Amino acid sequence: MLNIPVQTDDGLQFVGVVSLILLITGLFLLAKSLEKYHGRIVLIAIIISIFAPSMIAGSYQRTFATGxxxxxxxxxxxxxxxxxxxxxxxxxxxxxxxxxxxxxxxxxxxxxxxxxxxxxxxxxxxxxxxxxxxxxxxxxxxxxxxxxxxxxxxxxxxxxxxxxxxxxxxxxxxxxxxx
Known part of the structure; x- marks a missing residue:
């Protein structure tokens, strides 16, 4: 879900579960804190959370990574x-x-x-x-x-x-x- 590894072949991933809980909590609090355009901003935040990690990893790999x-x-x-x-x-x-x-x-x-x-x-x-x-x-x-x-x-x-x-x-x- 949302490119967060919650479960792999080795079993449940604690870091992935905590990350998913933090993401959902953050989106909920973001929606509650905004009075205007909260639906649009939450949708933009979800889209960013889907695409940003792979874009950042790809950028790192193309510029700074070695070996x-x-x-x-x-x-x-x-x-x-x-x-x-x-x-x-x-x-x-x-x-x-x-x-x-x-x-x-x-x-x-x-x-x-x-x-x-x-x-x-x-x-x-x-x-x-x-x-x-x-x-x-x-x-x-x-x-x-x-x-x-x-x-x-x-x-x-x-x-x-x-x-x-x-x-x-x-x-x-x-x-x-x-x-």
Whole structure:
């Protein structure tokens, strides 16, 4: 709700719940304190609370961020495809798109993850992970990751399929981002 993370795969987020309560309380008090145009101003405040955080984060990433924090992942352009090569080997191929807004080259590793309710597919690529990616300064790059995965010891594995909007984790040293 309103881009405030109240619940994630790990459970309820205390900071998100408190932020949502503070936002609703603030909007209520704003509406009560104004005598004229309170409906319009509350609507403008809601619109600002929806769009401002992502705009501020994007601006920070494009101007001040360094390292993996300056890397943007275009989830909408990402896709993965899987096909069985033989009885024991699954071939996986993913195309991921990254933007580096930093003035410096950035190197990181990529790992894949699935939400709790998803059938394990892209996470099978982690059998041969991590995958190294290097981005030039201020550049956009389409990265192709290919892997042959031994599924002989995996129960109920997929035979073929595809996935879009792939969830990934990028890491550089001790720093990590879930995208």
């Amino acid at each position: 993996i924090y300056a890397v943007s992942y275009d989830r909408g352009l990402s896709n993965c495809g899987f096909d069985m090569i033989n009885e024991r080997t699954l071939h996986g191929e993913c195309e991921l798109t990254f933007d580096n807004y930093s003035r410096n080259d950035v190197g990181f590793t990529v790992e894949f993850y699935e939400n709790k309710n998803d059938y394990p597919m892209v996470s099978l690529l982690n059998n041969n992970a991590p995958y190294e990616v290097k981005l030039k300064a201020n550049a956009r790059k389409h990265v192709k990751i290919e892997s042959n995965i031994d599924v002989s010891n995996t129960e109920n594995h997929i035979d073929n399929g595809s996935a879009r909007n792939v969830d990934i984790i990028i890491k550089s040293g001790e720093k990590s981002r879930k995208l």
